[in-house]
Amino acid sequence: MSDNFEHISVIGLGYVGLPTAAIIATNGIRVTGIDTNLKTVETINRGKAPIVEPDLDELIERAVTAGSLKARSTPEAADAFIIAVPTPLVGEREPDLKYLRKAAEDLAPVLEKGNLIILESTSPVGTTRNLAEWLSKMRSDLSFPDSKLDDPDINIAYSPERVLPGRILIELMANDRVIGGLTPTCSRRAVSMYKRFVNGECLITDAKTAELVKLAENAYRDTNIAFANELSLICEAVGVDVWEAVELANRHPRVNILRPGPGVGGHCIAVDPWFIVNSVPDKTELIQAARRVNDGKPLHIARNVALALKADDTRPIVCLGLAYKADIDDLRESPAIDVVAELAKLTSRQILIVEPHIDVLPTELEDIDQLKLSELAAALQEAGTVVLLTDHSAFKDIDATQLTGKKIFDTRGYWPKSMFEILDEPEK
Numbered sequence: 001m002s003d004n005f006e007h008i009s010v011i012g013l014g015y016v017g018l019p020t021a022a023i024i025a026t027n028g029i030r031v032t033g034i035d036t037n038l039k040t041v042e043t044i045n046r047g048k049a050p051i052v053e054p055d056l057d058e059l060i061e062r063a064v065t066a067g068s069l070k071a072r073s074t075p076e077a078a079d080a081f082i083i084a085v086p087t088p089l090v091g092e093r094e095p096d097l098k099y100l101r102k103a104a105e106d107l108a109p110v111l112e113k114g115n116l117i118i119l120e121s122t123s124p125v126g127t128t129r130n131l132a133e134w135l136s137k138m139r140s141d142l143s144f145p146d147s148k149l150d151d152p153d154i155n156i157a158y159s160p161e162r163v164l165p166g167r168i169l170i171e172l173m174a175n176d177r178v179i180g181g182l183t184p185t186c187s188r189r190a191v192s193m194y195k196r197f198v199n200g201e202c203l204i205t206d207a208k209t210a211e212l213v214k215l216a217e218n219a220y221r222d223t224n225i226a227f228a229n230e231l232s233l234i235c236e237a238v239g240v241d242v243w244e245a246v247e248l249a250n251r252h253p254r255v256n257i258l259r260p261g262p263g264v265g266g267h268c269i270a271v272d273p274w275f276i277v278n279s280v281p282d283k284t285e286l287i288q289a290a291r292r293v294n295d296g297k298p299l300h301i302a303r304n305v306a307l308a309l310k311a312d313d314t315r316p317i318v319c320l321g322l323a324y325k326a327d328i329d330d331l332r333e334s335p336a337i338d339v340v341a342e343l344a345k346l347t348s349r350q351i352l353i354v355e356p357h358i359d360v361l362p363t364e365l366e367d368i369d370q371l372k373l374s375e376l377a378a379a380l381q382e383a384g385t386v387v388l389l390t391d392h393s394a395f396k397d398i399d400a401t402q403l404t405g406k407k408i409f410d411t412r413g414y415w416p417k418s419m420f421e422i423l424d425e426p427e428k
């Protein structure tokens with residue numbers, strides 16, 4: 001089968017799919033991006049990126065103008081398909097595979113002998129095999145990979161994405177990739193496709209291992225962050241500065257404690273550990289405990305802020321940042337949203353939110369009357385309490401004079417300790 005891959009289709013044009021499509025298109029390959037969201041399709045075809053990611057706008061404009069990238073809402077025939085649709089949680093924290101099922105249903109009619117399909121969506125172990133079975137039921141005229149057939153009409157592999165938002169374009173090309181084909185030929189062809197635009201090493205394994213590797217990476221991160229977050233609670237209880245404790249502990253040559261924060265957010269670290277818990281509930285004590293610690297942090301912070309409010313100070317609370325991490329517009333699973341929502345339950349004080357990357361409040365917060373999206377300088381002027389929730393660069397340059405006379409909660413350890421020494425009111 002040909003490994004030319006002159007026309008690649010990327011299904012799902014979000015934070016993973018769109019940068020992937022743009023990188024492939026700027027590597028001399030014709031790319032068709034598929035997204036069920038018509039606004040996304042229209043925006044991309046105008047040469048614009050519907051998401052915020054450094055340098056992405058420019059890349060999309062270049063690829064669309066050159067005619068190497070176009071977007072549409074339904075799949076058309078191509079040599080290879082990369083699937084990057086959402087795989088969120090639903091109900092009792094179970095993986096929701098409905099987007100993947102829909103992508104498979106839309107893809108099945110256009111499949112042709114010789115096609116390669118790569119699943120990049122983070123998926124429970126066994127999903128790539130299920131995808132092959134779904135497609136095979138819809139296209140009984142084609143052969144799909146199974147244990148007896150190494151070289152079927154359609155090759156299918158799993159290759160997880162491990163990019164860091166804010167550095168997606170760099171990491172897409174530089175990171176090593178784990179590639180798990182349903183058969184050795186599937187893996188070989190997938191490597192051959194990725195080698196067209198990936199400089200990192202392509203590491204071959206089977207599909208199930210590749211699926212678990214992705215979940216393990218994020219559960220590992222979640223567990224380590226939970227340790228840091230638990231340590232922050234311990235430090236608070238015994239009256240120790242957690243930032244200093246972490247810094248000093250990390251001078252041990254084999255210790256590397258992560259930074260505590262307001263919780264864990266994003267589409268990956270806060271979600272993927274549940275995929276493991278869901279499939280092996282009785283073997284995941286540590287992973288479940290880590291989730292509880294991280295999920296408990298927003299309420300803890302909200303309570304601390306509410307407890308510190310003085311009755312005679314009616315000035316608003318200012319919450320800085322809603323995104324789950326610095327310098328991105330992604331609010332999914334953001335603990336900052338939970339802090340604000342909990343705080344609004346605990347106090348009737350007005351809460352001004354400063355989030356430079358959005359124009360309207362997210363749906364979780366839009367119906368809470370006491371919340372208002374504000375500009376940084378104006379909000380700080382009015383504030384009685386300032387809660388830093390996201391370490392956006394825009395907040396780095398806030399100077400001590402803008403915070404004088406206000407109660408400060410820096411949940412990220414973002415501002416230098418020296419700033420608080422200036423601000424600290426003498427004990428009465």
Ligand SMILES: NC(=O)c1ccc[n+]([C@@H]2O[C@H](COP(=O)([O-])OP(=O)(O)OC[C@H]3O[C@@H](n4cnc5c(N)ncnc54)[C@H](O)[C@@H]3O)[C@@H](O)[C@H]2O)c1
Pocket residue numbers: 011012013014015016017034035036037040084085086087099100102103104120121122123161162163164165267268
């Ligand atoms: N965002 C990250 O940093 C990141 C990193 C690694 C892995 N992942 C994983 O990659 C996958 C995609 O994540 P994302 O962040 O890009 O999601 P996203 O929500 O940003 O984008 C997904 C896109 O898919 C579209 N879509 C939904 N169903 C579709 C369908 N049936 N056909 C075509 N398009 C469809 C949506 O409209 C959306 O534009 C998820 O499984 C996620 O866990 C994400």
